[in-house]
Amino acid sequence: MDFLKARSTGLTLLFTIALTLGLSLAPIPEQWRPLPSLQRGPLQEKLVALTVPARFLGGQPVPAPETEVAAGQPTKPTAPPEDEAGEDAGTDVAALPPDQPVVPTVPGIGLEELSAPSLARAVELEALREKMSAQHVDIELNCRKARADGTCEEDGLAPFHKALGELRADTRRTPVRVVHLGDSLVASDYITDVVRDRLQERFGSGGKGFLFITRPASAGRWTRSGRGSDGWTIERLVDTKWPRDRVGWTGVAFTAAGGSQNTKYDAEGARVAELFFLAQPSSGSVQLSVDGRPLQRIQTRGFSKTKSEAAFARVNLPENAKTLTLTTSGRVELHGVTLETGTPGVIYDTVGLLGGMAEVYLRAQPAAFRAQLRQRKPSMVVLMVGGNEAFFYSRERTTLEEVRAQMKELVSRVRANVPDAACLVMSPIDAGVRTMGGEPVPRRGSKEVSDIFREEARLGGCAFWDAYNAMGGEGAALRWLEAGLMLEDLVHPRAKGSDLLGHLFDLALQRSFAKAHTALVPVADTPGLQDADVALTRTFDKLRRRESGEALRVGIAQLGASHTASHYFTDAVRDVLAKRFGDAGRGFIAAGKSSPRLDKARVARELTGEWKVEDALDSTPGGLWGLTGIRAVGAPGSKLRIQFCKGCPEEKSRTGRLDLYALDVPDVASPDIRVDGEDIPPDAPPPEPLTAPTVRIRSFPVTGTSHEVEVAAAPNSKVTVLGAALEYDTPGVVLDALGLPGSTAFTLRDMDAAAVDAQLASRRPDLLVFWYGTNEANLVGLDAQGLSGDYTALISRLRKATGNAECLVLGPTDRLAKDASGHWTEAPSLATVLGTLPRVARDAGCAYWSPRAAMGGERAMLRWQRSRPVYGHADGVHLTPEGYERLAASFARDFLSAYEARKKGEPTARMEGN
Known part of the structure; x- marks a missing residue:
């Protein structure tokens, strides 16, 4: 094709207004534009209805005049306000809109491994896809390597699937690189950023590339x-x-x-x-x-x-x-x-050339093309051109034979230069043009070029994805324009339209991988809050009444292991709920040493003198323990201090209650107690002498915001403190974090039942949250039937003790362990726990939420370890503070989404078996 001749023709017709404006505004190289200044001049809005009106500068989207931004600032093309959210839109659960929908899953389309924030965004795009009649189109794998008998030995994406599988199994020590070449649709990075983000979320990030x-x-x-x-x-x-x-x-x-x-x-x-x-x-x-x-x-x-x-x-x-x-x-x-x-992970390189075509990439110096491509060692090369070929074909400046020859040569060059890499060809998307009267009509060429690309991909041993039909086929560009998803040029999607295309391509890649990959833990691990509208009716109704202005207290008690004991998760959830429904106080704090984990909640602990902090994990079953399975035993003269709301602004009109949990022991003198610096009078002698240690809950009225309790052992006696709690008389939410690191549901079961039940009842919970399972997952040969029976009985017992409080069971996070060769493997009983706890929740009448699914499912811990910032701890068990906060955002979003659905009378997700 003689491009110089085409340009010369354009210059010759400079004074032919329609063609001049068309070339000036079309998505072609800047040097070809007769009037490049039209891209910025005030005439632009007046020319919108003429020929091929585009708001593009050199093919690159720029803001429309009514939404100008500072030069050089990152911006998406002109789009409705909802397009302007960042890549993690929706994770600000405090700002969750009141009509936020429940986040469902659609089996079989590739959503299964997305984290909750990404899933929520994907569901929004799914709704948009349905509205626009866009389609889930599977990748045509084709055959890259045939056997002698003509059958296919290796499909077009096999090297890519193999590399991703190695990342998933932690047997790969090098990144999985993708090189994606294309035109202005790739140059904007609005399609490929969705794909990049999701691949890196599923398989870990190897960097920007x-x-x-x-x-x-x-x-x-x-x-x-x-x-x-x-x-x-x-x-x-x-x-x-x-x-x-x-x-x-x-x-x-x-x-x-x-x-x-x-x-x-x-x-x-x-x-x-x-x-x-x-x-x-x-x-x-x-x-x-x-x-x-x-x-x-x-x-x-x-x-x-x-x-x-x-x-x-x-x-x-x-x-x-x-x-x-x-x-x-x-x-x-x-x-x-x-x-x-x-580190291992996915790296997704994108090179988009404005006005790019197969012919343009063939201009590259062959030796440099080969050297640069081999240097990247890609596992897959993606070719996303065709839009400009279709444009020139529609203008009769090229022929389909020329388009075919150029794509054939480009596919051949890629296959020859990196023969061990997968390759994938994408079709052009649908586009439109305007008549001289300004009416938008479909542009010919996209379907014809798409058919050629499909055939050349098959012949060249590359996979093929039909973006044209995924978008909706002929006329889709006109529908997208009407819906605000297309720029006025009818060629380039706006930000949200590009996100939808990236969403469709990503899910096509994920479906192809899922078909080629056998899950390491083959269990259903469903995202979202399950059975909430059945199990949490009273809790949600009470929250609704609180939100409408009633002076109500809503109590939540979360029992668990180290995920709960760290406070990071519960602090983040508490912040969200308190902002929306009111803050009724910090709740229960276990006795113990000072801990920086309490700093964010403005709680301080201090032990002076000789103390021994004991826990129920390795002790004889049946002992008396605090709600977290902890007790602090102080020698004579030792002191314990717990301070609530340290440094908070004082509100002298605020009233509340400070509770002290301790053991009364026969023949041991009562401790000295000070509240806010004032001595508390000694307790009156009990009517009947104590014959055995007993849990004692002392309650003290307080005024103001910040409060402190100090307990000192008598000169000749020990003291055993279990914890303290602060609540205000103001309406709102109280969320207790009752966690013991390393514990299981069996640990809680084996603690003295009467002592646990009495203390838990004193906390007056409306909702009991049980978060065990991560440590059970590491028990070799875990008895699923025993776990189910004992856990169900425990939940039923504690519900009865708390006046039939409602309940929510959280499953395990993803848990990994290193084998003898240093590779990460699934915890030995993770599949057993994942398969058992939904049944425990169902049998106990509880809602269920899977943290592992919210993390992204199988091998999510590995991806969280490799993310930036790092979300997964190096031990393969715990999360970083940022990771707990991210998981808490996912939980709060799902919880509030289910709450909103309850307010509207809509059903929420159901667990299988109901």
Whole structure:
């Protein structure tokens, strides 16, 4: 195809208004635009109805005039306000809208392994998909390697599936890289960012991957590039005079011809950087600096005195690096930088060239194309072009034969250069044009090009995904325009439309992997709050009345192991509920040593003198313990102090109650007690002498916000303190965190029943939350029937003791353990626990929520360990503070979603078997 001739024709017809405006506003290279200034001028809005009206600068989306933003600020294309949420939209559970829907799952479409925040966003996109008549289209795997008899030995995605399976099984020590090449739809990164985020959530993040030196066009997002100084000379394969014999698939040459140029990258989480550059005679150098400190200087001179070639330099970055800066000296040509974590995980490179086509990527210097592609060692290469081919075909500037020949050659080049990588070809999406009268109509070409790409993918041994039919087929672009999902040019989707395409492609990839992959723990692990509208009716009704203004207290007591004992999870949930329904006090705090985990809740503990903190985990069954399975035993003269709401603003009008939980022991003098610095008069002698230790709950009225209780052992006596609790008389929620690290439901079962029941009843819970199972999952040969029977009986007993409080069972988080070879494996009884606890909840009449499903399902812990920030603890069992807060956000969202559904009378999710 003679592109120079096409451009010449366009210039000849410069004064033919319709064609001039069409070329000026169409998604083609900037050099071809007769009137590029129309992209910014005030005439733009008046020209919207003419020819191919686009708000694109060099093919890159820019804000519409009515929504201008500061130059250089990241922005999505013009879209309705709901499109402007960040990538984690919905995780701010405190701001959950009152009509937030329940988050269901749709079996079989690929949602199963998403975390709760991602799932909530996916469900919104599912609703949008249905509204727009978009479709879930499976990937056509095709055959990359045939046997002698003609049957297929290996399908088109087999290397990619194998690599992901190795990540899942923790047998891979290198990243799984994807190289995604395309046109302006990829350049915006609005489709691929959804895919990248979800793959990294499921399989762990290996880093940001390939990034340009600076933005290769004068508009658009900075997300896939550094922030370069002014003065870089930029040459692109899409330009009329492209950089011949120099650039590979990265497509852009950034040259610092003289003086010094620089660019900066956000390097947070990265431990390895690799510079892509052109090694050439008499070339200069690049200084790499981290956080303003020089790290390494890279010389870009080549070994040959006559030949230039693609070259690479790999540099290790210091831990906790924040910023990577590149500063040139002399004449230097750079092609990009990769940033990686140095750990296994998914890396998703995207290179989108504005106006990109198969023919454009074939302009790349073959040796550089091969060298750059092999350097990335991709497990899969994705080719997403076709939109511009269809555009030129519709304008009769190319033929289908030329399109076929160019795609055939590009597929062949990819397969030959990285024969061990999977490859996938995507069809173009639907598009439209406007008549001279301004009426939008379907544009011919997309279906024809799609059919060619499907056939060439099959013949070339690549997989194929039909984005055209996934979008909705012919006429979809017109429907998307009407719904606000398409820009006025009828070619480029807006942010939400791009998110929907990314959603559909991601789920197609996930379905293909699920079919090729056998789950390590083959159990149903359903996200969302199950049976809430049946099991939590009174709790939800009480919350509704509280929200409507009634002066009610809503008590929640969570019993569990270290996930509960850490306080991170319950603190985050308490914050959300208190903001919405009111704060009625901190609730119960166990006796014990000082702990920074209590700082966020403004609680302080202190032990002075000789103390022994004992727990029920390894003790003889039947002992007297506090609600957390802890008791603090102090020698004569020792003191314990617990301070609530330390540093809180004082409200002298606030009243409440401070309760002290301790043991009264025969022939042991009562301790000295001080509340807010004032001595409490000694207790009157009991009417009947004590014959055995007894749990004693003392209650003291208090005024104000901050309060402190101090217990001192008598000079010749020991003292045993179990804990203390603070509540205000104000209406709202009280959430007790009653956790013992390392414990199981059996631990709670074996504690003295009367003592536990009496203390729990004193807390007046409306809802009992049971979070056991993670430690049971590590018990070899766990008896599922015994766990089910004992746990169900325990729940029933405690419900009875608390006046039939409602109940909610939380399942285990994902738990991993290292085998003898150092690989992470599932905890031995995880599948047993996952299969048993939903039945326990059902049999006990409780709701059920799966933390493991909210984390992302199978092997989620591995992905949380590799995330940035890190959510999973290195021990494979616990979460980091950030991880607990993330999980709490998921739980609070599901809980409040079920609450909203109850208010509307809508059913919530059901557990199987109901």
